[in-house]
Amino acid sequence: MKSNTDTIAAISTAMGLSGISIVRISGEEAFAIAEKMYRGIGGKTFTQLRNKQLSYGHIVDVRTGNMIDEVLVSKHGAPYSYTGEDIAEINCHGGPVATQAVLQAALESGARMAEGGEFTKRAFLNGRIDLVQAEAVMDIIDAKTRASLQAAQNRLKGHLSEEIGEVKEYLTDALAYIGVGIEYPEYDVEEAQDEVVYALLAKAEEKLQRLQKNASRGKILNEGLKIAIAGKPNAGKSMLLNALTNRERAIVTDIAGTTRDTISEYINIGQIPVLIIDTAGIRQTQDMIEKIGVARSIAAIEEADIVLFVADGSAKWDKQDDEIRALLKEKRTIDIINKSDIEIDKSVADKLSGEDTVILSALTKEGLGALEEKIVQAAGFTEDVLGAALSANARQEELLTKAAASLQAAMDNLKAGMVVDLAEIDIRNSLEYLYQLTGQSVGEDIIDRIFTNFCLGK
Ligand SMILES: Nc1nc2c(ncn2[C@@H]2O[C@H](COP(=O)(O)OP(=O)(O)OP(=O)(O)O)[C@@H](O)[C@H]2O)c(=O)[nH]1
Ligand SMILES: [Mg+2]
Structure with missing residues (x-):
């Protein structure tokens, strides 16, 4: 178990090429450590710097005295800092080599490498924030x-x-x-x-x-809403996925059984993060690959928060539709009649005559907005809830x-x-x-x- 009182250091920005990076040092020795590494312009030392002000200078290799990088530094005295402890922050040039060298200088000057989340953990342990805030x-x-x-x-x-x-x-x-x-x-x-x-x-x-x-x-x-698209082959599930994601994500053909594997994609629907999953059309099949696909569809449906049941408006309602709907009995489901750009078969219109049925065309995208609204509603969100969501x-x-x-x-x-x-x-x-x-x-x-x-x- 690492001590919660020694002085820690870490790179607080993402690694990679960037304009600047930030190395942060927190703990009782933070200022003393920064003092060793920092040479201010005009001979100013870190100790002489004013609290919460950016100052220009250099970081040097503590063993050789050679300059490592040109930097801006700031000090944040306890308890008014992110961790509640003394913090020295060094803005150096981005890029892994310069940043690592500055961190290395801090470690050689007496800091310990911080663990993931350790700065925030200290803020919690020092009583600056509670666990919910952390x-x-x-x-x-x-x-x-x-x-x-x-x-x-x-x-x-x-x-x-x-x-x-x-x-x-x-x-x-x-x-x-x-x-x-x-x-x-x-x-x-x-x-x-x-x-x-x-x-x-x-x-x-x-x-x-x-x-x-x-x-x-x-x-x-936080975690996103899981939505699965289900229905028989050729109902237009993949085309609906493409319409919702606004790109040609899934292959669409008029061959029944086109989609073999589940395909998922993150999108935002009215501020809600959604993981949308296109599935293989569910039917009895002898095809080995399609069989596995159907099993995966059923698993995806089980895991989903909401299922979009897509009926093919251009075809007759049949036994497959009944079987799939039976499978969805326990799920929160939104019924959809697709292909509204062509005439909707009466058998389908009769079966899905409820007010809540969304009639749309994945091809022309007509009715897509209504579907998105339904999804937001089904997830229990309204505009004011979104604003106040605690x-x-x-x-x-x-x-x-x-x-x-x-x-x-x-x-x-x-x-x-x-x-x-x-x-x-x-x-x-x-x-x-x-x-x-x-x-x-x-x-x-x-x-x-x-x-x-x-x-x-x-
Ligand atoms: N006219 C019209 N055709 C559509 C619409 N949506 C899909 N189609 C057509 O219906 C056929 C099947 O579409 P897919 O999206 O591949 O159907 P699927 O449900 O994913 O089928 P599987 O992957 O085989 O289960 C394609 O020929 C599409 O062009 C629509 O709204 N209107
Ligand atoms: Mg498909």
Whole structure:
């Protein structure tokens, strides 16, 4: 286990050819280390520099004194820095050789190579941000759309933590009320106590439910929505994929069974990141390759959040359509009649006569906008939800669910007329999950696991 107090250094920009790169040094010795490597113009030393100001100078090889690179440096004194510790930041020329040489100079001057996410981990350990905010930093770097970015920014600003803070307060208050009953049995708080505790729990529950709802949407913003296109051969699935992705991604022919393998592509639909998957047309077949393709289609459908069922508007509805729809019974499905540019067969129109059916032409793209709107709706997003999305990641969502379950148990017990002290343990559990969420109570192993997913230098 690496120490959390020694001074660390890393390259914080992406490796490769670039205009500039940034080497960051954080810890108690950061300024002393920078002092050894830096020669300011006009003989100024690093120590003499003003806080949070860019200064021009050179980095030298600490053994030979030879110049390594021309740089701009800045110092950020604790606690007002990213990590909460002293930070020296060096802007050197981009390019792997110059950048590595500057990092090397820092390591030779006494810094240790930072691990992935270690700067952000220190910000957390120093209490500058909580765990939800630390995870938001990673989501900002990973953001796939503007909405994902906005949601992560909200979390970094502490909005989600604040909301969780309110739930914690209700629960803590409830525990305090129960405490009164336990410690001062001579006071006659019994009667009112039940009601007060229950009311507090109900408030906590309402808030938690809202957070949970947002959390599931947030997961979509972070991880993307999986959409599979399913239907019988020649329905126009691949042409629909091409229309949605705006490029000739999949081969389209009039031969039934053209697509053999699943083909996937990332797109954005109304600010939602979507992984869209074209599948092989599902049918009974003797062809070895097509058989494997059909099996893969079925697996892709199982994994998908939403399935687009494509019916061929130019052909008669048949048994294959029925079989595929039976397969989709448990899935969130959007029905589509394709090929609206030619006359739609009555058998298809009759089968898919619901209001929710989208009629479109993958060829002319007519009706594509309506499909995209349906997808956004089906994913549970509207414009204002997108703006306010207090998203959460999978870890956070799981803890919210656990907290809600414990809270529910406490409320059920109270409702069933159990003595109020018995609800106490469940309330404590619920609170504990929320502490784990924000990181007030979380094991070293979990912290390490969270931060190792970060990129180096962040
Ligand atoms: N007129 C018209 N033809 C279309 C439309 N969409 C697809 N087609 C035609 O239908 C045929 C099949 O299209 P594909 O996209 O290859 O169909 P598929 O569902 O991917 O078929 P498989 O890969 O075999 O399962 C091609 O000849 C397309 O040109 C449409 O909206 N209008
Ligand atoms: Mg195809």
